[in-house]
Amino acid sequence: AAGVIQSPRHLIKEKRETATLKCYPIPRHDTVYWYQQGPGQDPQFLISFYEKMQSDKGSIPDRFSAQQFSDYHSELNMSSLELGDSALYFCASSLGVSGEQYFGPGTRLTVT
Amino acid sequence: KNEVEQSPQNLTAQEGEFITINCSYSVGISALHWLQQHPGGGIVSLFMLSSGKKKHGRLIATINIQEKHSSLHITASHPRDSAVYICAGYNTDKLIFGTGTRLQVFP
Numbered sequence: 429a430a431g432v433i434q435s436p437r438h439l440i441k442e443k444r445e446t447a448t449l450k451c452y453p454i455p456r457h458d459t460v461y462w463y464q465q466g467p468g469q470d471p472q473f474l475i476s477f478y479e480k481m482q483s484d485k486g487s488i489p490d491r492f493s494a495q496q497f498s499d500y501h502s503e504l505n506m507s508s509l510e511l512g513d514s515a516l517y518f519c520a521s522s523l524g525v526s527g528e529q530y531f532g533p534g535t536r537l538t539v540t
Numbered sequence: 541k542n543e544v545e546q547s548p549q550n551l552t553a554q555e556g557e558f559i560t561i562n563c564s565y566s567v568g569i570s571a572l573h574w575l576q577q578h579p580g581g582g583i584v585s586l587f588m589l590s591s592g593k594k595k596h597g598r599l600i601a602t603i604n605i606q607e608k609h610s611s612l613h614i615t616a617s618h619p620r621d622s623a624v625y626i627c628a629g630y631n632t633d634k635l636i637f638g639t640g641t642r643l644q645v646f647p
Contacts, residue, residue: 459633461633461634461635463635465581470626470637470638470639470640471583471626471628471635471637472637473634473635473636476633476634478633483633484632484633484634486634516581518583520635525632525633526570526571526630526633528573528585528588529573529585529588529635530585531575531582531583531584531585533581533582534581534582534583536581
């Protein structure tokens with residue numbers, strides 16, 4: 429069965445650069461969530477989208493923005509990267525906002 | 541106070557032992573996810589439950605809504621069960637993660 433796809437899987441950027449992470453949900457899933465997991469930390473909710481509209485917002489820095497496109501894939505744009513942005517970024521998708529969330533493999537971002 | 545709390549934080553077991561991981565949650569959590577995260581980082585959804593009990597292979601998850609408590613049981617544990625197990629609660633449409641339980645099963 430198709431799973432959540434994230435790209436790239438690994439990304440290395442320098443401070444002050446920008447990065448774009450992509451998430452392709454499971455087919456027919458209309459809801460996408462972004463989570464950030466710092467080294468040795470619990471995943472933290474960043475933002476979610478339902479039917480291409482922002483559904484909820486968590487601890488997402490103002491330097492980050494995200495959107496969900498007409499094909500339901502989502503992109504997380506990160507600007508003015510800081511060393512503290514180094515983390516594993518997970519995307520999850522569900523059918524509806526109350527549906528079971530299925531996680532992608534994550535994108536490991538390293539900021540040097 | 542975290543909305544989702546897990547215990548224990550670390551757990552070691554011998555192969556074949558029965559394992560229990562506990563999760564307590566606060567008001568506002570409507571359902572619980574049990575997740576497994578391996579050293580490579582990928583997260584796998586094990587169960588989502590809002591009432592009763594679910595079983596999949598050697599894994600059993602239960603939830604008591606009145607007590608706001610859930611447990612994940614692993615029967616006949618195996619070294620390949622070694623991972624971090626995370627309890628995450630649904631608060632409206634986002635997951636609130638517990639601190640995870642690091643399980644190591646030795647042969």
